[in-house]
Amino acid sequence: MLKNMNIQREKSKKWDDAKRGWYNYSRNFISVMGLVGILIIVFIAIFANYISPSPESAAVYVNFDEALQPPSLSHICGTDEMGRDVLSRIFFGLRISLYMVVIVLSLMASFGIVMGLIAGYFNNSYIETIIMRIADMLLAIPGLLLALVICSLLTPNITTAMMAMTVAWWPWYCRIVYGLTTSIKGEAYIWSAEVSGASYTHILFKEILPNCLSPILTKMTLDAGLIILTGASISFIGLGAQPPTPELGSMVSSGVKFLPEHWWVSLSPAFAIVIVIMCFNFIGDGIASMFEKGEG
Amino acid sequence: MKTDDVLTVDCLKKYFIIPQGTVKAVNGISFFVKRGETFGIVGESGSGKSTVAYVLSGIYRATEGNIIYKGKYDINKNFKKRSSKLKRDIQIVFQNPGSSLNPSKRIKEILENPLKCHNIGKKKNDREEKIVEVLEMVGLSTGYMYKYPWMIGGGEKQLVAIARALILDPSLILLDEPTSSLDVSVQAKVINCLIQIQKKFNLTYIFITHDLSLMRNVASRIAIMYLGKICEVAQSSEFFDNPLHPYTRMLISSVMVVSEEEEKLKPKDITSIGEIPSPINVPLGCGFYSRCPKIIEICKREDPSFVEIKKGHIVRCHLFKK
Amino acid sequence: MSKELLEIRDLHVGFKVFNGIAKVIDGVNIKLWPSEKIGIVGETGCGKTTTVKAIMRILSRNSLITHESKILFEGKNILKMNNSEIQKIRSNKIAMVFEDPTSSINPVFNIGTQLKDIYKYSLSYEENNPGKKELKDDFKPKVIQILKNVYLPDPKRIYQSYPIQLSGGMLQRVSIAMALINKKKLLIFDEPGTSLDVTIKDQIFRLITKVISEEKTSIILISHNLGDIRHIAERVYVMYAGRIVEVAKTKEFFDNPVHPYSKGLLLATPKLSGGLGEGISGHIPDYTNPPKGCRFHPRCKYRMPICSEKKPPLFNIDDSHQVTCFLFQNKGATINEN
Numbered sequence: 010m011l012k013n014m015n016i017q018r019e020k021s022k023k024w025d026d027a028k029r030g031w032y033n034y035s036r037n038f039i040s041v042m043g044l045v046g047i048l049i050i051v052f053i054a055i056f057a058n059y060i061s062p063s064p065e066s067a068a069v070y071v072n073f074d075e076a077l078q079p080p081s082l083s084h085i086c087g088t089d090e091m092g093r094d095v096l097s098r099i100f101f102g103l104r105i106s107l108y109m110v111v112i113v114l115s116l117m118a119s120f121g122i123v124m125g126l127i128a129g130y131f132n133n134s135y136i137e138t139i140i141m142r143i144a145d146m147l148l149a150i151p152g153l154l155l156a157l158v159i160c161s162l163l164t165p166n167i168t169t170a171m172m173a174m175t176v177a178w179w180p181w182y183c184r185i186v187y188g189l190t191t192s193i194k195g196e197a198y199i200w201s202a203e204v205s206g207a208s209y210t211h212i213l214f215k216e217i218l219p220n221c222l223s224p225i226l227t228k229m230t231l232d233a234g235l236i237i238l239t240g241a242s243i244s245f246i247g248l249g250a251q252p253p254t255p256e257l258g259s260m261v262s263s264g265v266k267f268l269p270e271h272w273w274v275s276l277s278p279a280f281a282i283v284i285v286i287m288c289f290n291f292i293g294d295g296i297a298s299m300f301e302k303g304e305g
Numbered sequence: 306m307k308t309d310d311v312l313t314v315d316c317l318k319k320y321f322i323i324p325q326g327t328v329k330a331v332n333g334i335s336f337f338v339k340r341g342e343t344f345g346i347v348g349e350s351g352s353g354k355s356t357v358a359y360v361l362s363g364i365y366r367a368t369e370g371n372i373i374y375k376g377k378y379d380i381n382k383n384f385k386k387r388s389s390k391l392k393r394d395i396q397i398v399f400q401n402p403g404s405s406l407n408p409s410k411r412i413k414e415i416l417e418n419p420l421k422c423h424n425i426g427k428k429k430n431d432r433e434e435k436i437v438e439v440l441e442m443v444g445l446s447t448g449y450m451y452k453y454p455w456m457i458g459g460g461e462k463q464l465v466a467i468a469r470a471l472i473l474d475p476s477l478i479l480l481d482e483p484t485s486s487l488d489v490s491v492q493a494k495v496i497n498c499l500i501q502i503q504k505k506f507n508l509t510y511i512f513i514t515h516d517l518s519l520m521r522n523v524a525s526r527i528a529i530m531y532l533g534k535i536c537e538v539a540q541s542s543e544f545f546d547n548p549l550h551p552y553t554r555m556l557i558s559s560v561m562v563v564s565e566e567e568e569k570l571k572p573k574d575i576t577s578i579g580e581i582p583s584p585i586n587v588p589l590g591c592g593f594y595s596r597c598p599k600i601i602e603i604c605k606r607e608d609p610s611f612v613e614i615k616k617g618h619i620v621r622c623h624l625f626k627k
Numbered sequence: 628m629s630k631e632l633l634e635i636r637d638l639h640v641g642f643k644v645f646n647g648i649a650k651v652i653d654g655v656n657i658k659l660w661p662s663e664k665i666g667i668v669g670e671t672g673c674g675k676t677t678t679v680k681a682i683m684r685i686l687s688r689n690s691l692i693t694h695e696s697k698i699l700f701e702g703k704n705i706l707k708m709n710n711s712e713i714q715k716i717r718s719n720k721i722a723m724v725f726e727d728p729t730s731s732i733n734p735v736f737n738i739g740t741q742l743k744d745i746y747k748y749s750l751s752y753e754e755n756n757p758g759k760k761e762l763k764d765d766f767k768p769k770v771i772q773i774l775k776n777v778y779l780p781d782p783k784r785i786y787q788s789y790p791i792q793l794s795g796g797m798l799q800r801v802s803i804a805m806a807l808i809n810k811k812k813l814l815i816f817d818e819p820g821t822s823l824d825v826t827i828k829d830q831i832f833r834l835i836t837k838v839i840s841e842e843k844t845s846i847i848l849i850s851h852n853l854g855d856i857r858h859i860a861e862r863v864y865v866m867y868a869g870r871i872v873e874v875a876k877t878k879e880f881f882d883n884p885v886h887p888y889s890k891g892l893l894l895a896t897p898k899l900s901g902g903l904g905e906g907i908s909g910h911i912p913d914y915t916n917p918p919k920g921c922r923f924h925p926r927c928k929y930r931m932p933i934c935s936e937k938k939p940p941l942f943n944i945d946d947s948h949q950v951t952c953f954l955f956q957n958k959g960a961t962i963n964e965n
Binding site: 349350458459460489490491492493494495496497515516517518519521522523542545556557559560563564566567570571576577578580 | 830891902903
Binding site: 022196197198200201202203204205206207208211216219220222 | 392396400406411423
């Protein structure tokens, strides 16, 4: 009987956590707007095939009759120099942008967090020195520059761009987590876990890491915007996505030469970039308050 | 070595090396603790009492000295190197309840972790039963299992910390100022709970605090520390009826009491002056020299050694000779 | 009867929090005469610090004080004063010494600079301001004298030191020195000595006693420790959950506390002569949804049906001993109309 009651209670308590997290998050109207925006963007990205007016625009497609048409009812964002529907290309471009965000964030954050935990927990030892000095060296090089160098050395495409960003930015996560770990390490509950005989894995991932989540998640939402922007920048220069891939940055780049008469070719994808980044930033606002603990 | 002694500490020293010099946190202390008693260590900040607890529990390794547990094991080892049984047997309750419980974990997980680390209770249900049992021991209902530490008050957090210490069935519990941050009414509940549990399971406590009135009601034998060394050890009633060391008398006379009969117990010949000197680069001679109103010539040059005044009452002061 | 120095009349303070309004202070009445020392005792969260912060008008932005609340200092209502008047009060009439000296002294300036600043500032609010030019040089000797008055060893060295170089006891003396730079009518001490060692606390209390006996200042001492209150205060106010539950002269209070909460507190205090009672079960109420009637009734052993319905008024036990508890209605105590 006791067992059943407790299992029931355990499930309902996890739901309670989610409810409380949502309550705190939703207090901030801006964050909710950001969340709605991102959900719409994700929906568009997933179902781009079905909802875009002209899915073939994303691939090799040429229709010079309709080239450079201004925004109209049939082409809401106009068409580009190849006659492709800009809006459809934006939809597919969002797919690529989100794909980049997810992959780069997961790689960058997981590697950076693990390195930071290890360096922070074993501080004042050679482990910390090795990890943090490597991180320092990478941080000394401007991120975009490093990413561009890597891309230019290897075959320029989206995968290389993602790899380059991961290498350039994991040290930021390492540093944040390092700082948090060194301060949490001295707390009594960590001592208590050590004295009880917990393994290193348990202490790092189950005791220290949950207390670092708030700043990490906030940074991740801000980084999402940065990743999109950097990916777009890399593609703008021509080192990232190659034509005809509809990547937002390369769309902006190839549309620049048509400014200012055919402004929609360049500015529509630029505007899309701005909106996506803003939505991620708005979410970041709410993440911090989501983790706030109420007063006892 | 009596088999009745749970713990015998001999010339324990713990030094920390920092850029400014050597901090002699614990500078040669020796004492013994009998089974089932509450041994109290009283002292102010800088006396080294918390460091003693951390060395005994294995958080620090002593610089010098022997710690003999149950007459057999020398436990001067870091907690990583201690045996599983030893880790279970000696538990510690920390001073600050706010930082001794992981804020991102529920009480159930906090209590379950020690069991998991020692592989006690094969099935989840066995562990749950143990958790419920230990919560009952400290007087908390099962409803607390799914709460987070920030949802409960300081006293309840400390009760959870005590439950966590009890869940591994220890023999010796080190209590480092367990109620210092609690209000008086909550403190009384926590202390009464500790006393009941001790009687029921015949536990041995080492109780550390700076609050003399509390010590009077909790400890059976009391040692007073100053600047890393023990100044006086006596049975509880003897300690307050007949305090000998000038520091002991100074400390008792500084206590703010709430009744006339307590006022009578306070020594009238000494009032507190001065401050504890820095434990870095301690000078020669008696550590209390700078504040003692009863110094004699030898106090400046030589550190006194223990003298037994009565059975069970020892004091370390040049004013008392064999 | 001489006029009161400070009178708090029907103070109600609430705080806007996310799930409503926390009605923390609920009708507090306190009187303080010149040269009198009173103590406010109560546990964490009972509202003592909030009350004195209301006097100094340093409550946080989300605080709400009702219109009927009055805090009369020398006859004038502090709550209705404008900025310059309240600044004058803060520099020249009332001073507060906070609980934790390490966080109430600015860590980036040395002690001398801070004391000089306070002194200069206070002079500009003085009645006969001699003019700014004359204030230039005279500060250092005055500041050193003030540091000597609080028994700091080697005041010249302390003048140059930064807070981090000083111990807790010394910093507490420095904060007392800051409060005493000019003669004040009222000093408020918020848990002095909580973060200090017992022997240092004893020295600080002796300093406080000496200072007030010389200057004839009034004192409000706040503490959760009954021993501290007994040491200094002449009259005791016991607070629970934002209400005053008992008022008495110190000796009368410790010989004969009448409110169940006061009795519980005194019993739970460990005695040097041996004796530790039970605690009081339960905890302080949630201020956003406080208990109806007497706020202590959920924890009270002696509660009666009326306790959960009506707020108990202040009953007179005798001239200087009052209590808010319905237990005393039956014993024929009169209601205190003041």
